Amino acid sequence: MTPTRKRTLLLGTTSLLLITINTAALHAQEADQGFLGTLVLGESKRKVQTDTAIPQTTVDQEEINDRQAGTVAQLIDSVPGVNLVNGSTPQGSGINIRGFGANSTYGTDQKVAVQIDGANVGAEELYRIGTQLFTDPFLYKNVNVIRGTVGSFEFGSGIVGGVVQLETKDASDLTGGELGHVLAQTLEFSSNGNGLTSSSVLAWQPTQDMEFLLNYTWRDQDNQQDGNGDDIGNSAFTLPSGLFKAKYTFGENHDQSLTFSATKTTSSERDVPYDTFITTTDMFGNVDRDIETSAATLTYNFNPEDNNLIDLDVQLSYADQQIDQTYIEGSSSLEGSAQEGQVRALTNADHRYRTTKLSFKNTSLFDTNTISHELRTGLELIRKKRLDANSATGGVDDRIAVYAVDDMRIGNAWTITPALRYETSEITGSTAPNDGVYDNDALMGGLSVRYAFDNGFAVFGSGAYTESLPILDDLNNAAYMTLSEKAKTYELGASYDGGDLFRSGDSFAIKANVYKTELSDVTSYTNGGRPSVNVDSIDTEGFELEASYAMESGLYLDMNANVTDGTQHLADGTQNDWRFTGADSLRFTVGKKFGEELDLSWEMVANASIEVNGTETAGFGVHNLRATYIPQQGVLKDTQIRVGLENVFDRDYTPHQSTRSAPGRNLKLTLSRTF
Template identity: 40%
Template sequence: MKSTSHVALAVAGLTVLNTLPTAVTAQEADDVLTLDTIILEESRRGVQTGTATSETIVDQAEIEARQASSMGELLDSIPNVSLINGSTPQGSAVNIRGLGAQAGTYGTDGYVAVVIDGVASGAEEIYRNGSLLSVEPDLFREIKVQRGPGESFRYNSGAMGGTVEAETKDASDFLSDGDTFALRQKFSFESNGDGMLSSTILAFAPSERFDVLAFYGHRKIEDGVDGSGTTREATGFEAPSALLKMNFNLTENSTLTLGHTYTESPETDVPYDAFDPLWSGNLVDRHMKDSTTYLAYKFAPVDSDLVNFEARLFKKREEMKITSSTVSTNLTNTDHQTETVGLRLENVAQFNTGAVGHELTTGVEFKERSRSAILLIGPDAGENDGTAPGGTDESISVYVADEISVTDAFTLTPQLRFEKQTLTSINNQDTLVCITATICIPYTAIPDGTAYTTQSWTGALAGRYELSNGLAVFGTAAYNENLPILDDLRSSTNREKTEKGTTFEAGVSFDGNDVLTGDDHLQAKLTAFKTHIWDGTAYSGINQTDLEGIELELNYASSLFYADFAAAKTRGTINGTSAFFNYTPADTVQLTLGKRFMEDQLDIAIEAKHAFAHDRTSNTGTTGATAASDAWTTYALSVGYTPDHGMFEGTEMRLSVENLFDTTYRPYLTNPNRNAKGRNIKFSLAKTF
């Protein structure tokens, strides 16, 4: 029975993946199809058919249903999104359409932007330790994943892979009309790793003009096991977290919001290499902290469509202190600190020019990012680690986007961004960086105060045209430049060089009611893309990268059942040859079938995911995250009961079983020394008072 279901799912997925891309490769031109996602309340996840870009929204209901242990576990169900190093918060990263952190080496390469409450996240490269996904998932009310650069220009010039935007919870999420106080307590348990979570939320609104939300959570998970019972080394973690958000309605037209989030992860006696625990026997203590603070002022007069203004002042701090009492090397005794402060001014104006409607977004951002990596031992103590040069990254960005409604059916959205950046070297001296006691690399420092200035003009044009009967076609053309990061100060060629890329997307969507029965809703979106990158600096030895692929999302909802289906396929080559680009994800198909009972109070769903074997890699060995991977299929069962009346009103009870058949498997871009987690039973109980 088990093998039959595996074959059935694999055949269904292979049919989709091997049929659809044929249409893509038949188009020798650069226009390829692009996929989006919708929000359907009847299903777990809808498809965004109303946009000309490829995006997926994971809303509050799905976040609760998934019971994620890390931010990464909220993302790996999205087509063409894969995780580097699995879902652990330490040493993890996100890969979109093959672009993202280099598997098993660094924490960021600029191709994927992570934005939390409007503030860009992501530390500079930290050798075998960088992390983009360390923030507690229970803090979020919504996560939007933008595949490709279509709408990334508010935050980034070089996010060719995509953008992850996360929004934290708000007091209004827990206060009904007329309520002044709400308390929500949640307890969660997971069997694989004996994981525990306790989170407490206090929402308070003493008047209509003021509300506050306070959150405190504490998550602790021990090392788990894979499907064969083998311990997954160094996957346990502890993560206290907090959120404070206050909203002040100053006048009828203006609001002031103060927000602060905090997550930390202290670890003791863990391998230095967070990606591959067997790469080095060096044991260290590693303490990560991530905090974001912002103050936002909004002014939107009810009698004017021309003014919807926000000023956001923010500060982001990412810390990682690594120490070892037994290993006296530079890498194992360094205090990494990255701090970003900035101000963004933005306005959205709505107006008409004749019969044409406009929604014009304009903005300017001033930002300074500073980084230090202070050595704690040795003759160079007090100076920056040569593998992580210190300095500042000062930038000014101006962006504009105009959503033009040419007709009721035809929309064009041009976008433009200008960014000017200056990197300045600070506290960098010639150092000898020792990876082990016998392997040391000399680094020649750039004199303090030496500055390098780079600038770029980037932009995109997106269009969408609604045909009859719920059909629409859409497309995007984008040009990006990935500006240098502070790590590039150690490179004589990269510190003044931008990576350049073009992306073309095209697709078709459908959104219709009463398709098969009299009360159903069907949504579908098919997107194809083609990305060309040149003047490469992020990947050693790769000057040119070419990517193309296809994504399909379907959603069907009726009174009988709901279903979500997704499939993705990506191919990549380098340097104008047929040589593989090693970081493209495995082809995947995913199907969720669910049914709601008792007036939507009881939700039962089963989810199946299949990844095809992946051997499109130049790594012919059996070690490293880019080693070839076998095909695998996993199943998950979830049950959620949220009574809306009676003595249990306000209670949420959820039970799920992940990797239902305890399959032993290794997702591509995960190190062979660390298979995926085996069967995991999760249970959560929450009550709002």
């Protein structure tokens, strides 16, 4: 798609949005000249976050269950701006947001942050080993995705693509706060790859002040088949995961609490291609690979009822990822050549990343004249250690960060949010010649402004600046250790949220934003060609849309769309397409809820064809059917039955940026029961 056509489509879609919003606002004004207030009407699958200027989407427990996702990546692929590199397996997959994050060479570029209960997880730029996001969807009750930079300053520096926040389940989610214990058992079967998953949860609340949760999930899958019936090589996996969580509430008026959570996931693969992105063995040969990923957090909260200036969280978190690899003799075609030593160093490399973070965060509520403030301030002390590997230098990255974000509300109309983050970094290499000490620091910040009319309509805009300080992986290039990548992002958008538009009791929400990002002083990428040329700067722009409509009868519709474009400027003065630009996409769902018992839906997912630097990826449209049955009485009460049929017409396709064909038709059956 040409840049001119992209801009035309952006303008046309924006105009259509404004017409739709204005029409909805007119209906709302006819129904009620005053503020619509909080409406309890029909519900769709996903709530559109219309009350904030931040482009964010939350996938809650109900949608997590409904999607029957096999990986965390599949949980959020329905968020506009999110594109997956593969995605149906934990290995060889990755999360890309707005053109940044994972790609087919590295599992991450450090521009998308992933947190589990506040712990920073994941490794750095490991060559062809994927995203390293090994964990299971059954451990979590919601996933929040922030796109872009403006909402990221509480979570890290250098975040250009966005933030993925995973929150684990609590015992009280199952017990409902009542004393006693609840046992929940889930079995899930999938036809494509003979998938089998078992998730067992024990929630125990011995007193009103204490609660405990234990979850063990075991997930197994053989190689899947694509739409042509051909095996998708390297797509089999076995993934056991566990979660332990405890919370103790104490103090006057129960205003203090201690919460501990720990997750662990392991993966063992034997005689598989070193390159996790491919389906068959290549020149790198095969390896035995064992991966162990764990994260733990201990959080103290103090929130006195009589003091709105204090809502303090003190959190100590630890994340550990260990990847052990052993080369399979005779598996590489490069044995005996001049490159054999490099191949052995790469494929025999053991990697380990350990990240410890101590954070202090306080939220204060106060008024200054006509302005109401929600001020969030924080201090973070972060230490990341990387083990020496055959193919990469180890070291320690010590960081100190302070931040302040102030949501300032003026009446019911204006919300102005300035944000600042200052971060220092000291990286120490552990092996000569990369054993120096490198100090860097950066001041980052942004501003968002939102104006809400009294008819449910709102407009907003933001500007944000961030820097990616050097990382441990840059130790292999001393010149990079004094450079930071710099990014500016600008956004404009509008939203509407109201009800009683077309008939009594209906609800409608829509939110759209246009963004433009400029990344300069680039050190993370080359042009990907031969010979390679460094990339000086990258410009990306896009349009994101989310909408939902629901009626009291139970009928609902959800839609999101994404249009994007990108250009990379090379060191030799030339420019071409940004090769990690996502394809334009549209996702549409229509469904019907029959009370609390039955939910039936059809989902269409479509990607436009895209040509990047002369290489075209064909577009596609696939269809998914879902049914959820939750009996409210009788012998099946406390039982949930879900049936999903993905890729109904067995379409053979490969999404843009993926290195494998997508799975063909897949029938999923999930049975859940609480005792």
